[in-house]
Amino acid sequence: MAPTARQTTRPPVERIGPIEWLRENLFSTPFNAALSVIAMAIIYILVVPTFRWAFIDAVWAGDSRDACLAVNTGACWPFIENRIGQILYGFYDEAERWRANLTLFLLAAGILWLTMPGMRGKPLVAVLLLTVFPLIAYVLLTGGFGLEIVPTYRWGGLLLTLVIAVTGIVLSLPLGILLALGRRSDLPAVRIASVLFIEFWRGVPLVTVLFMASYMLPLFLPQGMSADKLLRALIAVALFNSAYMAEVVRGGLQAMPKGQTEAATALGLGYWQTHALIILPQALRLAIPNIVSTFIGIFKDTTLVSIIGFFDLLGMIQAGTSDAHWSTPSTAFTGYLFAGAIFWIFCFSMSRYSRHMERVLSAGERR
Amino acid sequence: MRIRVAALAVLAALVAQPAFAGTSPTLDKIKKNGYLRCGVSEGLPGFSNPDAKGNWTGLDVDFCKALAAAIFNDQQKVRYTPASAKVRFTALQSGEYDVLSRNTTWTMSRDVQLGLEFAGVIYYDGQGFMVPKKMNVKSAKQLNGANVCTQTGTTTELNLADYFRSNNLKYTVIAFEKDEEVVAAYDAGRCDALTTDQSGLYAERLQLKNPADHIILPEIISKEPLGPAVNQNDPQWADIVRWTLFALVNAEELGVTSKNVDQMLSSPNPEIRRLLGVEGAFGQSMGLTNDWAVRVIKQVGNYGEIFERNVGQGSPLKIQRGQNALWTKGGLQYAPPVR
Numbered sequence: 214m215a216p217t218a219r220q221t222t223r224p225p226v227e228r229i230g231p232i233e234w235l236r237e238n239l240f241s242t243p244f245n246a247a248l249s250v251i252a253m254a255i256i257y258i259l260v261v262p263t264f265r266w267a268f269i270d271a272v273w274a275g276d277s278r279d280a281c282l283a284v285n286t287g288a289c290w291p292f293i294e295n296r297i298g299q300i301l302y303g304f305y306d307e308a309e310r311w312r313a314n315l316t317l318f319l320l321a322a323g324i325l326w327l328t329m330p331g332m333r334g335k336p337l338v339a340v341l342l343l344t345v346f347p348l349i350a351y352v353l354l355t356g357g358f359g360l361e362i363v364p365t366y367r368w369g370g371l372l373l374t375l376v377i378a379v380t381g382i383v384l385s386l387p388l389g390i391l392l393a394l395g396r397r398s399d400l401p402a403v404r405i406a407s408v409l410f411i412e413f414w415r416g417v418p419l420v421t422v423l424f425m426a427s428y429m430l431p432l433f434l435p436q437g438m439s440a441d442k443l444l445r446a447l448i449a450v451a452l453f454n455s456a457y458m459a460e461v462v463r464g465g466l467q468a469m470p471k472g473q474t475e476a477a478t479a480l481g482l483g484y485w486q487t488h489a490l491i492i493l494p495q496a497l498r499l500a501i502p503n504i505v506s507t508f509i510g511i512f513k514d515t516t517l518v519s520i521i522g523f524f525d526l527l528g529m530i531q532a533g534t535s536d537a538h539w540s541t542p543s544t545a546f547t548g549y550l551f552a553g554a555i556f557w558i559f560c561f562s563m564s565r566y567s568r569h570m571e572r573v574l575s576a577g578e579r580r
Numbered sequence: 581m582r583i584r585v586a587a588l589a590v591l592a593a594l595v596a597q598p599a600f601a602g603t604s605p606t607l608d609k610i611k612k613n614g615y616l617r618c619g620v621s622e623g624l625p626g627f628s629n630p631d632a633k634g635n636w637t638g639l640d641v642d643f644c645k646a647l648a649a650a651i652f653n654d655q656q657k658v659r660y661t662p663a664s665a666k667v668r669f670t671a672l673q674s675g676e677y678d679v680l681s682r683n684t685t686w687t688m689s690r691d692v693q694l695g696l697e698f699a700g701v702i703y704y705d706g707q708g709f710m711v712p713k714k715m716n717v718k719s720a721k722q723l724n725g726a727n728v729c730t731q732t733g734t735t736t737e738l739n740l741a742d743y744f745r746s747n748n749l750k751y752t753v754i755a756f757e758k759d760e761e762v763v764a765a766y767d768a769g770r771c772d773a774l775t776t777d778q779s780g781l782y783a784e785r786l787q788l789k790n791p792a793d794h795i796i797l798p799e800i801i802s803k804e805p806l807g808p809a810v811n812q813n814d815p816q817w818a819d820i821v822r823w824t825l826f827a828l829v830n831a832e833e834l835g836v837t838s839k840n841v842d843q844m845l846s847s848p849n850p851e852i853r854r855l856l857g858v859e860g861a862f863g864q865s866m867g868l869t870n871d872w873a874v875r876v877i878k879q880v881g882n883y884g885e886i887f888e889r890n891v892g893q894g895s896p897l898k899i900q901r902g903q904n905a906l907w908t909k910g911g912l913q914y915a916p917p918v919r
Contacts, residue, residue, distance in 0.1 A: 278786070278896070295632050304634045366659060428667060428674045519622070522661045522671070528622065532630050532662070535623030537896040540786035542767065545760055 266543075267550060281541040288547040289539075296533040300551070303369015303524055309361060312353045313372050319346060320379065328566060330573075343383065365443035369524040371555065374515045376443075377450055377525070381511040384451035386504070389458025390497075394488065396463055407459070414456035419517055422449045427521040446518055454511050461507055465500030466492065498574045505567035509560045527552045604816035606678055607651070607867050615657045617677040618644035622662040625783035626891035626899070627683050627703075636660045639890040640681040642880050643702060643808055643825065647679065649879040650824050650872040669694050672811060679821055681808040683779070696809045699822040703807075704903040704912050706800035707739050708778035710785060713793050715772060720799040724749045729762050729771035731755065735802070740775055743801040763787050777804055782897045800903065820866050827873040829915035830855055831882035833906055838881040841874055854918045862918055873918075883913065 240246040270287030272280055281289035293300070302310050323342040326332050354376070356362035368376065395407030414422075426449040427442050469492055477487040497504070519528035530548040533539065610616050620628035620640055628638040636658075645655035661677050672680045673695065683705070684690075686698040709728075711717050720743070730736050732755040744751045754771050756762045766774040767788050774784065778800060785791045808825065810818050831837070834852050836844045844852055853859040857870030864870055880886060884906075891899045905911025 299630065299634055304630070307634075366661065424667065424670075428670045428676060431676070432674045519662075520664050520667060522663055522667075522676075524622075524662065528662075532623040535625050535629040535783075536631060537625035537629075537783065537786060538631070540625060540783065540896065542764075542787050542789055544787070 278539050278541050278544070281543060287543065288550065289541050289543045290547065292533070292539050292541075292544050292547055293551050295539065296530070299370060299533060300526065300529050301371045303373055303529055304367040305369065305372060306361070306363055306367065309356075309363055312360065312363075316350045316353045317372070317375065319349065320375075347383075365441055366522075368443065370529045371526045373518070373523060374512075374526045377447060377515040377518060378512040380447045381450040381454050381515075382508050385454035385458045385507070385511065388451065388455035390462050390493070392455060392459035393462035393466060396459065397466060411456045411459050414453050415460070419450070419453050419514055420520060422453050423517060423521050425449075442521065443523065446521060446523070450511070450514070454507065457507050457510075458504070461500050461503040462496065464503060465496035465498075468499050469496050498571075501567055501571050501574070505563055509563055512559055512563070513556065526555060604814050604820070604867055606810070606814045606817035607820065610651060610678055614652075615659050616644060616648045616651060616679070617659050617661060618647075619663040619668060619671060619677040619680040619682055620644070620660050621682045622664055624683055624779075625786070626779070626895055626897045628660075628662075628681075637890065639703060639886060640683060640808075642886045642890060643681045643828075644679065646824050646828060646876045646880040646886075647821065649875045650820065650827075650868055653875045653879075655879040669696065672696065672809065675811075678817070679808055679810050683806045684809055686805045686807050686809075690809070695812045697812045697815075697818040699808045699810065699818060700825045700915075701805040701807045701912075702825060703779065703805075705777050705779050705804040705806050706903075707736055707775060707802040707804070708781050708800050709797040710766075710774045710781045710794055711772065711797060713795050717797065720797050720801070721747060721749070723751065723773055725751065726773050727752045727754055727771040729754050729756070729766045729774045730776065731759060731762055732757055736776055739802040759784075760787075778902075779891070779899065782891070782899045786896055798902070816867060820868065823862075823866065823918075824872075824876060826915035827855060827876055827918070828880075828883040828886065829906070829913050830918060831873065831877050832884040832913075833908060833915070836877055836882060838878055838885060841877045845874070851917065860918075 239249040275291040426445040477491040516527045534545045623629045628640045648657045649655045863872040888894045907914040
C-alpha cells in the first residue's frame with residue numbers, strides 16, 4: 214500500500230465580523246434572504262414614520278392646544294405633561310399624593326428585595342409584604358389614623374391600575390393553588406365545590422362580573438348593606454382570576470410524575486407535606502410561563518374597570534383627550550401611545566423576570 | 581372639620597324649615613350623605629370632562645352643580661360618577677347616582693319602559709353636517725352627489741339615508757368603525773362632508789388640522805333632545821330636578837344673571853320676585869328653601885351663562901345657540917312660569 218499523502222485540511226474560513234454574521238443569520242438561503250428583506254421592509258415602513266411622528270416631528274413644550282396646533286404634524290407631548298398628575302393618580306387629592314408615592318415605593322422596594330439575587334431575609338420580607346404591607350397600604354391610601362380620608366371614587370390612573378393588578382395577582386395565586394388542589398382532591402365535596410367554582414367563574418366574562426358586582430349587587434342587597442364599589446371590583450377580579458390560575462396550576466400538577474407522590478408517601482409525608490415540599494415546588498416551576506401570562510392578563514384587564522365608572526390609566530388618558538382645551542389632531546394618538554408604552558414597560562418587565570426565574574429554577578436540570 | 585360643621589349647619593337650617601309637601605326619599609338621602617351623586621359622561625368635550633386640575637367641567641356637570649347649589653347652597657357638594665353609555669340606565673336604577681346628567685336623549689322607550697323620568701331638555705341636539713369652507717356650501721340641500729363620512733352601525737347612517745332620499749339627493753357614504761378614523765378620513769379629504777350629532781361636530785372640528793377652514797351647516801336632520809333623568813319612583817325629586825332646570829332658563833329669559841341676582845331681589849317684576857322667592861313659597865313646597873333659585877343663579881349662572889361658558893363663545897367649541905336659544909329669540913328653550 215502506497216503511503217498516501219497526508220491530507221491537510223485548510224484552516225477554517227474566518228467566520229466573524231458583521232458581514233459574516235448577516236450572511237449566516239439573515240441570508241443563509243435564498244428563501245431566508247427573501248424573508249429578511251420583507252421583514253426589514255415592514256420594519257422600515259412601520260417604525261420610521263412612528264418614530265418621526267413620536268419624536269422628531271413632535272411638540273415638546275407648550276401650555277395649551279395652540280402649541281400643538283402650530284406645528285401640527287407629530288405627537289403632542291405637552292398634553293401628557295399637563296395631565297401627568299391625573300394619569301398617575303387620577304383625582305387623588307394633590308396634597309395627599311405623597312401617600313400614594315410612599316405606598317408604591319414600599320411595594321417597589323419589597324418586590325426589588327425579593328427579586329434581586331443574593332438579598333438576605335427574603336422569607337421575612339415576603340411575609341411582611343403579604344401581611345403587614347396590605348394593611349399599611351390600605352391605611353395610607355384610604356386614610357384614617359389622622360390621615361385625611363380619600364374616598365376610592367377619587368382614585369384613578371396608574372395608581373388604580375396597580376392597586377387592582379397587584380391585589381388581583383397576590384390574591385389569585387394562593388386561591389388558585391387551593392382550588393387546583395381542591396379539584397384534584399379525593400374528597401367529593403371539596404372536588405365538586407372546586408369544579409363548580411372554577412367553571413362558574415371561567416364561564417362568565419370579566420365585564421359581566423364587574424357589571425354584576427357594581428350595579429346588580431346593590432339591587433339585591435338591602436339598603437346600606439353593600440360594600441365600597443372598588444372593594445367589590447377587587448374581590449370580583451381576584452375571584453375571577455383565581456379560577457384561571459387554578460387551571461394553570463392544575464396543568465403543572467398534572468405534569469408531575471406519579472412517582473414523586475409515591476416516593477413522598479413512602480417517606481411517610483402526609484398530604485400537605487407532600488404537596489408543600491415535593492409536588493408544588495416542582496409543579497409551580499413548570500407552570501411559571503402560564504402563571505406569568507395570567508399575571509400579565511390581569512394587569513391588562515384592569516382597563517375593564519372603566520365600564521363601572523373608574524378611570525384607570527387608559528380611562529384617565531381618554532377622559533383627558535375629551536378636554537376641548539387640548540383637542541388637536543394628535544392628542545388622542547399621543548395619549549394612546551403613552552398608555553401603550555406604560556403598559557408595555559410593566560408587562561415586559563414581568564415577562565423578563567419570569568424568563569429569569571425559569572433559568573434560575575431549572576439550574577438543577579441543566580447539570 | 582369646618583366643612584362638616586358648615587354642612588351640619590346647612591342641614592339643620594334645612595330641617596328647621598317647615599315642609600309643606602311630603603318628603604322626598606332621594607332628597608332626604610342626599611341631605612344625609614351631604615353630597616349629590618351625579619352620573620356624567622366619561623368625557624365629552626364641553627358637556628363633561630375633567631379639566632387640567634382634575635375638576636369636572638361642562639354643561640352637564642354645571643347642571644349637577646346647580647342642583648347642589650339648590651340643595652346645599654354649595655355647588656361643590658357633588659360626587660361625579662363617570663357612566664358609560666351602556667351602563668348609565670342600569671346604574672341609575674340601582675341607585676348608583678341620584679341624577680343622570682349625561683347627554684342622554686329623551687325618547688319614549690326610555691321614558692316609558694325603563695322607569696325613568698326626564699326632567700326636561702337641557703340641550704337640543706341633532707344630526708348635522710360639517711363641510712370645508714372652500715366647498716362654498718351654505719346648506720345641506722346643496723350636498724347632492726357628495727361623499728359623506730360617518731361612523732358605522734349607528735342611527736346616523738339611517739338618518740342620513742332618510743334625509744338624502746326625502747330631498748332627492750344622491751350621495752355616497754364612507755363609513756368607519758372608530759370616531760378617530762372618521763375625523764382622520766375627513767381631514768385627509770377623503771369625503772366632502774362629515775355627519776354626526778351637531779355637538780359632536782363642533783368637538784371633532786377641534787381635532788382637524790385647521791379648524792377654522794370648516795363650517796357646520798345649519799340643518800339638523802334628526803331630533804336628539806338631551807336632558808337629565810331621574811328614577812320614576814320619586815316624583816318630588818323629579819320636580820326639584822325639573823324646576824332647577826326651568827329656573828335656569830327662566831332666569832335667562834327674565835335677565836337674571838349671576839352678577840345681577842342680588843339687585844334683582846328688589847325688582848318690581850312679579851315673575852322675577854316669584855322665581856327668586858321674594859314672593860310665594862315655591863322653594864319650600866319642593867322641600868327646599870324659598871331662595872333656592874337665587875343660590876343656583878348666583879353660583880352657577882343662568883342657562884345662557886352656562887351655555888356660553890361651556891360650549892358657546894367662551895369655550896374652544898364655539899357652538900352657536902341655534903335651537904338652544906330662548907323661544908323669544910327663535911330657539912326652542914322654553915320654561916313654564918313659576919306661578
